[in-house]
Amino acid sequence: MVDLSVSLAGVTLKNPIIPASGTFGYGREFAEIYDLNILGSFSWKGTTRDPRPGNSQPRIAETAAGMLNAVGLQNPGMEAVLREEVPNIAKLFRGPVIANVCGFSLEEYAENCARLNDAEQVRILEVNISCPNVHAGGKNFGSDPQSAAAVTRAVRAAAKKPVFMKLSPNVTDIAEIAKACEAEGADGLCLINTLLGMRIDLNTRRPLLANRTGGLSGPAVFPVAVRMVWDVYEAVGEKIPIIGCGGVSSAEDAAEMMLAGASAVEVGAASLRDPWACKKIIEDLPAVCERLGVSKISELTGGAHHGA
Amino acid sequence: MRQCTFILERRRVKQLTHDTWELVLMALNSQDAAAVNAPGQFVNIALPGKFLRRPISVCDWGKYHLTLLVKEAGEGTKELVRLPPETELDVLAGLGNGFDFAPETMGPAPVLVGGGIGIAPLYGLAKRMLENGQSPRAVLGFRSKADSFYLEEFTALGLPLTVATEDGSLGTKGFVTDVLKELPDCYVLACGPTPMLKAVHGLPNVTGGQFSFEARMACGFGACVGCTIQMADGPKRVCKDGPVFRKEEILW
Ligand SMILES: Cc1cc2nc3c(=O)[nH]c(=O)nc-3n(C[C@H](O)[C@H](O)[C@H](O)COP(=O)(O)OP(=O)(O)OC[C@H]3O[C@@H](n4cnc5c(N)ncnc54)[C@H](O)[C@@H]3O)c2cc1C
Ligand SMILES: Cc1cc2nc3c(=O)[nH]c(=O)nc-3n(C[C@H](O)[C@H](O)[C@H](O)COP(=O)(O)O)c2cc1C
Ligand code: FES
Numbered sequence: 054m055v056d057l058s059v060s061l062a063g064v065t066l067k068n069p070i071i072p073a074s075g076t077f078g079y080g081r082e083f084a085e086i087y088d089l090n091i092l093g094s095f096s097w098k099g100t101t102r103d104p105r106p107g108n109s110q111p112r113i114a115e116t117a118a119g120m121l122n123a124v125g126l127q128n129p130g131m132e133a134v135l136r137e138e139v140p141n142i143a144k145l146f147r148g149p150v151i152a153n154v155c156g157f158s159l160e161e162y163a164e165n166c167a168r169l170n171d172a173e174q175v176r177i178l179e180v181n182i183s184c185p186n187v188h189a190g191g192k193n194f195g196s197d198p199q200s201a202a203a204v205t206r207a208v209r210a211a212a213k214k215p216v217f218m219k220l221s222p223n224v225t226d227i228a229e230i231a232k233a234c235e236a237e238g239a240d241g242l243c244l245i246n247t248l249l250g251m252r253i254d255l256n257t258r259r260p261l262l263a264n265r266t267g268g269l270s271g272p273a274v275f276p277v278a279v280r281m282v283w284d285v286y287e288a289v290g291e292k293i294p295i296i297g298c299g300g301v302s303s304a305e306d307a308a309e310m311m312l313a314g315a316s317a318v319e320v321g322a323a324s325l326r327d328p329w330a331c332k333k334i335i336e337d338l339p340a341v342c343e344r345l346g347v348s349k350i351s352e353l354t355g356g357a358h359h360g361a
Numbered sequence: 362m363r364q365c366t367f368i369l370e371r372r373r374v375k376q377l378t379h380d381t382w383e384l385v386l387m388a389l390n391s392q393d394a395a396a397v398n399a400p401g402q403f404v405n406i407a408l409p410g411k412f413l414r415r416p417i418s419v420c421d422w423g424k425y426h427l428t429l430l431v432k433e434a435g436e437g438t439k440e441l442v443r444l445p446p447e448t449e450l451d452v453l454a455g456l457g458n459g460f461d462f463a464p465e466t467m468g469p470a471p472v473l474v475g476g477g478i479g480i481a482p483l484y485g486l487a488k489r490m491l492e493n494g495q496s497p498r499a500v501l502g503f504r505s506k507a508d509s510f511y512l513e514e515f516t517a518l519g520l521p522l523t524v525a526t527e528d529g530s531l532g533t534k535g536f537v538t539d540v541l542k543e544l545p546d547c548y549v550l551a552c553g554p555t556p557m558l559k560a561v562h563g564l565p566n567v568t569g570g571q572f573s574f575e576a577r578m579a580c581g582f583g584a585c586v587g588c589t590i591q592m593a594d595g596p597k598r599v600c601k602d603g604p605v606f607r608k609e610e611i612l613w
Contacts, residue, residue, distance in 0.1 A: 325413075327407075
């Protein structure tokens with residue numbers, strides 16, 4: 054028997070597989086597809102203080118081995134999530150839940166995190182810093198170490214739960230951002246979010262997405278994610294755990310992400326093409342561990358950094 | 362929703378116009394075709410080498426088969442209609458709400474209004490309404506006679522059919538709205554390009570109806586909110602809350 058359990062800042066997951074934020078809603082749709090209790094955890098849709106209708110259509114474009122999305126953080130707002138989704142999640146899933154939160158100001162980040170203090174099933178806060186700062190001309194919080202540190206400080210002061218900062222890959226040196234978050238007390242990191250991209254329609258000669266740009270995800274981004282997890286593990290891997298995310302679509306990909314330094318693995322776009330992707334990955338993990346000669350999957354974390 | 366395997370029967374792939382095809386998919390087991398439970402639902406088809414599935418309306422279905430009408434729009438649909446014989450397709454079936462054709466919803470004289478490839482789900486709808494003892498009529502629009510298809514099939518169902526073409530090469534010259542506006546007050550069941558839906562929705566004699574929408578989709582089963590449009594009572598997912606929406610809830 055392979056032990057698939059992993060630990061993230063003191064929270065035990067029965068396996069390392071976590072559906073990624075924005076590809077799993079608040080669990081309702083996937084609960085019709087498989088029993089959510091097979092999952093280690095899941096990360097719910099990025100939630101803001103106020104309800105957001107999201108961007109205009111079209112919001113989705115296909116790319117080679119992936120997709121662009123410009124959903125625009127559509128969500129029902131924290132109030133509705135606490136009232137309607139949190140009690141419903143308790144009926145669908147018994148494990149620990151990861152709450153993905155966003156904000157457009159430091160105050161909003163802090164407030165959103167504080168409001169989750171009493172939500173028992175939420176065991177980890179995943180703070181998406183790929184959001185525009187309305188007080189800084191719309192510059193992303195995740196785009197420089199100072200503002201990433203400022204968000205970390207604000208949420209760390211407000212939250213009673215482990216805080217994982219979700220890093221943007223649209224930066225020159227992601228390790229610098231990781232260090233800044235760790236220094237301000239981040240309990241862990243999650244990476245990567247989507248890579249900024251765009252497509253142009255040859256017929257109309259206009260951008261395909263109404264929002265002009267969108268976030269790239271899917272198998273196309275996997276090597277980028279592995280490299281960034283590697284870099285961040287080198288920088289802070291001894292101090293805090295990393296959730297690896299980006300392009301994972303098989304148990305082998307998950308193992309590779311763990312060897313690069315991830316303690317757990319999020320799966321996003323893969324579930325949109327194949328709704329049973331997470332289930333299949335979990336089922337395949339024991340055999341992959343056996344092939345790699347480990348009896349505890351957690352032994353894979355950072356494995357590629359050590360030895361010959 | 363159900364994940365199904367269908368065999369694309371090559372000898373039953375039929376070219377209808379220069380860019381539109383009829384495909385018959387055979388189910389490997391009876392539960393697969395039974396995943397479809399209302400006209401107006403769609404399937405989402407995985408294609409080799411394409412990351413996202415392609416949503417296609419169910420035109421008709423039986424115990425062991427699905428009939429789809431596919432218009433070549435881009436690479437994916439071009440590939441789909443040219444797949445090698447007996448290709449196995451990975452299909453998510455039973456997606457979307459479909460049309461509600463209960464007689465009490467629509468009164469005695471419902472009109473099916475289709476434009477171009479949008480006529481596909483109306484065929485299965487017409488068939489089931491007729492089986493149900495209802496008496497729909499159909500108004501179908503195409504660009505020209507050469508672009509028209511499935512008219513014999515609709516006629517064979519035995520319902521009153523009016524055709525409009527933009528260039529007048531077949532039936533009434535003009536749009537479906539040119540035919541519709543001459544009719545008494547009516548309830549419509551419509552599917553076609555957005556400008557057509559909007560024009561039909563705006564006709565004063567269209568007193569009620571259901572309109573089937575399209576949107577670019579990632580999942581097709583409600584999880585990603587990629588396909589959301591704004592409706593009178595808030596954001597709605599075309600794939601899960603639709604694709605069919607009632608006249609009253611639609612905002613343009
Ligand atoms: C609910 C629904 C039912 C549909 N029913 C039919 C049908 O019965 N017959 C038919 O021929 N077509 C139908 N379509 C449209 C069909 O899905 C697109 O023509 C097809 O996805 C285009 O793919 P492509 O690779 O050929 O084109 P490309 O333009 O190369 O596709 C690129 C991407 O854009 C998406 N896309 C492109 N056009 C559309 C579109 N109009 N709607 C949604 N996504 C699009 C594709 O899925 C793909 O992800 C339907 C669409 C929806 C949403
Ligand atoms: C449709 C869609 C919506 C997303 N929404 C969010 C979100 O609300 N918050 C967030 O932190 N990440 C969001 N993401 C990013 C994913 O969680 C993930 O970081 C990214 O897609 C890379 O992983 P993947 O390649 O496995 O999809 C979204 C991704 C997709 C495809
Ligand atoms: S396409 Fe994902 S919610 Fe509709």
